[in-house]
Amino acid sequence: MDLSYSEKDEAFRAEVRAFLAEKLPKELSEKVRLSQDLEKSDMEFWHAQLNARGWLAANWPKSFGGAEWSAVERNIFEEECAMADAPRIVPFGLSMLAPVLQKFGSKAQQDHWLPRILNGDDWWCQGYSEPGAGSDLASLKTRAVLEGDHYIVNGQKTWTTLGQHANMIFCLVRTDTTAKAQEGISFLLIDMNTPGIEVRPITLIDGGAEVNEVWFTDVKVPVENLVGEENKGWTYAKYLLTHERTNIAGVGSSRAGLAAVKRIAKKVQARGRPLIENPHFAARMAQVEIDLMAMATTNLRIVSKAAAGQAPGVESSLLKIKGTQIRQEITDLARRAVGPHAMPFASDALDASNTPLPDPYDAGEVAGPYFNNRKLAIFGGSNEIQREIYSKHMMRGAK
Numbered sequence: 531m532d533l534s535y536s537e538k539d540e541a542f543r544a545e546v547r548a549f550l551a552e553k554l555p556k557e558l559s560e561k562v563r564l565s566q567d568l569e570k571s572d573m574e575f576w577h578a579q580l581n582a583r584g585w586l587a588a589n590w591p592k593s594f595g596g597a598e599w600s601a602v603e604r605n606i607f608e609e610e611c612a613m614a615d616a617p618r619i620v621p622f623g624l625s626m627l628a629p630v631l632q633k634f635g636s637k638a639q640q641d642h643w644l645p646r647i648l649n650g651d652d653w654w655c656q657g658y659s660e661p662g663a664g665s666d667l668a669s670l671k672t673r674a675v676l677e678g679d680h681y682i683v684n685g686q687k688t689w690t691t692l693g694q695h696a697n698m699i700f701c702l703v704r705t706d707t708t709a710k711a712q713e714g715i716s717f718l719l720i721d722m723n724t725p726g727i728e729v730r731p732i733t734l735i736d737g738g739a740e741v742n743e744v745w746f747t748d749v750k751v752p753v754e755n756l757v758g759e760e761n762k763g764w765t766y767a768k769y770l771l772t773h774e775r776t777n778i779a780g781v782g783s784s785r786a787g788l789a790a791v792k793r794i795a796k797k798v799q800a801r802g803r804p805l806i807e808n809p810h811f812a813a814r815m816a817q818v819e820i821d822l823m824a825m826a827t828t829n830l831r832i833v834s835k836a837a838a839g840q841a842p843g844v845e846s847s848l849l850k851i852k853g854t855q856i857r858q859e860i861t862d863l864a865r866r867a868v869g870p871h872a873m874p875f876a877s878d879a880l881d882a883s884n885t886p887l888p889d890p891y892d893a894g895e896v897a898g899p900y901f902n903n904r905k906l907a908i909f910g911g912s913n914e915i916q917r918e919i920y921s922k923h924m925m926r927g928a929k
C-alpha cells in the first residue's frame with residue numbers, strides 16, 4: 531500500500547500524527563471508531579481545532595486563508611486523520627461552496643462568507659435535489675422571482691444532508707421558466723432562519739435521520755445573495771459537483787476501514803482458524819486492497835491537478851464510482867466477518883449514551899454503516915449517471 535514519500539513528506543506525517551495525538555480527544559475518536567452518531571458540537575469542535583492549526587482548508591488557495599497543500603500532503607493528512615478515527619470534516623461550506631465562491635462569487639461575497647466558513651460561523655447545507663429532480667437535476671422547479679431587491683422563493687428541496695443543523699443553504703432555483711432547462715437556473719445563498727422555511731426529517735434505512743426535506747413558502751432572499759449571474763447557475767452547479775465527487779472518493783477512510791476489517795478477521799474464528807486465513811475471505815480482502823491501491827494513485831493524480839489550480843474534470847466521476855464501490859465492499863466484508871454479531875442492529879445502538887450491545891470482536895456498529903453506505907452509490911450523482919458521464923467523455927476522446 532506504500533507510495534514512496536520523501537523525507538519532507540514523512541516529517542509532515544509526523545507533524546500530523548503529533549497534532550492528532552494532542553488535539554483529538556479519545557472519547558471523540560472512540561465514537562468515530564465505533565460508528566456512533568456524532569453531535570453537532572463534536573463536528574464543530576473538530577472544525578475549530580483544525581482551523582486553529584491552519585489545517586482546515588487544505589484545498590483553498592493561500593490568498594483566501596487556505597493551506598494550499600500539495601496533493602501528497604493532502605493525501606497524508608486524510609490518511610492519518612482516518613487512521614486516528616478523527617471526525618469527517620463537514621464538506622458543504624468548506625469543500626463545496628467555497629470553491630464556487632472563490633471562482634464565481636463577488637469580492638463582497640468572498641470577503642463575507644469565506645472567513646465565516648473557516649470560523650465555523652455558518653453551517654451550510656446543499657439544496658440541489660428535489661422530488662422530481664435528482665439525476666435529471668436540470669428539471670428542478672423551486673422558483674425564485676425577483677421583486678425589487680429580493681427574490682421570492684417557493685418550492686421544495688429534498689435529501690438535504692445535515693440540514694437540521696444548518697443556518698445557511700446554497701440552492702439551485704429556477705429564475706427563467708421560458709429558457710432551456712439548464713439556462714433558467716440560478717445559484718442562491720439562503721438564510722435558513724428566514725420566515726417560510728420548514729425542515730422535515732427523513733429516516734434512512736439505518737434508522738438515522740441525517741437527511742431532510744426543506745420547504746420554501748414565499749421566502750425573501752436579498753438579491754446580493756445571488757452568486758454570479760442570474761440564469762448562469764448551472765455552470766456553477768456543475769463546477770461544485772466535480773469537487774463534491776472528488777471528495778467522496780474517501781481513500782483515507784477506506785484504508786482505515788480495511789485495517790479495521792483485517793483486525794476483526796484476525797479475531798474471528800471460522801472452522802477453527804482465523805477468518806483472515808479463509809481463502810475466499812482473503813481473496814476478497816486482497817481484491818479490495820488492490821483496487822484501493824489503484825484508486826489511491828488515480829486520486830493523487832487528480833488531486834494534484836486540483837492543487838495546481840485546475841478544476842477536477844470528468845475524472846472525478848471515475849473516482850466517485852471506484853471510491854464508493856470500495857467503501858461499500860469494505861462495509862460488506864466487516865458485516866460478513868462479524869456474522870450474527872452484526873444482527874442486533876438498532877438505531878439506538880448508534881447513540882453513544884445507550885448501553886453497548888455485545889461486541890466480542892470490538893468491531894463497533896457494523897450493520898449501521900453497511901446500510902448507511904448504500905447511499906454512496908446514489909448521492910453526489912448516482913454511479914449509473916457517473917458511468918454515462920465518463921463513457922460519453924471516452925467516446926468523444928476516441929473520435
Ligand SMILES: Cc1cc2nc3c(=O)[nH]c(=O)nc-3n(C[C@H](O)[C@H](O)[C@H](O)COP(=O)(O)OP(=O)(O)OC[C@H]3O[C@@H](n4cnc5c(N)ncnc54)[C@H](O)[C@@H]3O)c2cc1C
Pocket residue numbers: 655656657658659661662663664665666688689690691692741905908909910911912913914915918
Ligand atoms: C443519503 C443521501 C444524501 C443526499 N444528500 C443530498 C444533499 O445534501 N443535497 C442534495 O441536493 N441532494 C442530496 N442527495 C440527493 C442525491 O444527489 C440524489 O438522490 C441523486 O442525484 C439521485 O437522484 P434521485 O434520488 O432523484 O434518483 P433518480 O434520479 O430518480 O434515479 C433513480 C435510479 O435510476 C437511475 N437512473 C436515473 N437516470 C438514469 C439514466 N439516465 N441512466 C441510467 N440510470 C439512470 C439512477 O442511477 C437511480 O439508480 C442525497 C441522497 C441520498 C440518498
